[in-house]
Amino acid sequence: MRIVDSADWRDRLTYETPYRVADVMPGDPARCAACPADAGAHDRDHLWAVKHRHPTNHGGFVRFYCEAHVPERKQPAVVAARTAPARRAAPRAAAPRAPKAPAPSDVVRAMCPDCFVEVSAAGECGICGIRI
Template sequence: MQIRNSSDWRDALPFELPVAAAEAVPGELTRCAGCGVDSEPWPRETLWVVKHRHPTNPAGYVRYYCAEHKPTPKLAPPVSAPERARRAASSGPRKPAAPSIPERAVVLCPDCFVQVPPTGVCGMCGQQVA
């Protein structure tokens, strides 16, 4: 099964960052994903919406949370200047880029109009092409 994406309000949400549900998409009462299906619906003004990453769908999925169940944002820890310098020094010198090999010019057989291999012999008619 191939997942198809459509463009809607969820595309504007950042991954793993809580956003006020009333700002993201106003609407009707909604249940919190943490409270469960037996709980009472909440007004959108009191809920948070979070777009989570999904292993097979690059668009992710969205869940609503009350203030009690709102997940903390998953951000990378800041790196201090001394730590950044230490990491740069420990990485060592960079390797020079590998030299590029120029491509062989395309040679066509004058009779068959097919590309001739590096041997110089046409694979269709056997003619030697220089």
């Protein structure tokens, strides 16, 4: 069995970008997420779908907005360049490092040539009894 992501129309949308709902998902008239609850449904040609980020769902969520409430597209923040000249640190002499002791799992231990199991500290195989 092969497990794949589901194919959903919302996966094709990019975050914080308005799309015409009629172009993305045709259907019946829908309500604006920002309009009051008693407001009527709008035709899909006059609604915008915007995919927002969600803190716990990596797929985000999509809301429909009317022409009056469609959020502006957020531009990515521009990182300001440094105005002060960058100082170069003087090269430091590399401190000599002591060799690192091997981890207990990295130590090579004696193996039985017939059974291919680790031999006890006494040097005897626990399966076939041969002395190494």
